[in-house]
Amino acid sequence: MRIGELSRRTGIPTRLLRYYEEQGLLTPVRLANGYRDYADRLVDRVEQIRGLLDAGLPTRVIREVLPCTDNPCTITVTDASDELVGLLEAERDKMDARIECLARNRDAIAAYLRQVEAARKR
DNA sequence: ATTCTTACA
DNA sequence: TGTAAGAA
Numbered sequence A: 001m002r003i004g005e006l007s008r009r010t011g012i013p014t015r016l017l018r019y020y021e022e023q024g025l026l027t028p029v030r031l032a033n034g035y036r037d038y039a040d041r042l043v044d045r046v047e048q049i050r051g052l053l054d055a056g057l058p059t060r061v062i063r064e065v066l067p068c069t070d071n072p073c074t075i076t077v078t079d080a081s082d083e084l085v086g087l088l089e090a091e092r093d094k095m096d097a098r099i100e101c102l103a104r105n106r107d108a109i110a111a112y113l114r115q116v117e118a119a120r121k122r
Numbered sequence B: 001a002t003t004c005t006t007a008c009a
Numbered sequence C: 001t002g003t004a005a006g007a008a
Helices: A003-010 A014-022 A042-054 A059-070 A074-078 A082-121
Strands: none
Touching (some): A003 A042
């Protein structure tokens, strides 16, 4: 499929799909006319990338972790560099911190909503 | 009509 | 990330 269809199927603007390619996150083949040709399986890949990006991981880290997700993860475990491990540990900690922050805000909002509900019944 | 590249806000 | 210009 060409970039337009992939964009429709993933909800990601074509601008970003080209950007992901530039960052080495996607590697579509080229048609004779120069148009990018994306394999169907790349739809999942794009969703994968979105998830990681939304989680706050920088593209340089995703670039190294992604190949680990679609291939049999045997060789990847072997060549996990100390640097990558450190990067991922740092990302994990950031995620933990954000989860805690979100949980607090969620609880605060939930409490507020309960108050609103109680007030309406009276 | 679609996509491509490059460049700028 | 969004948008624009010019070419294919």
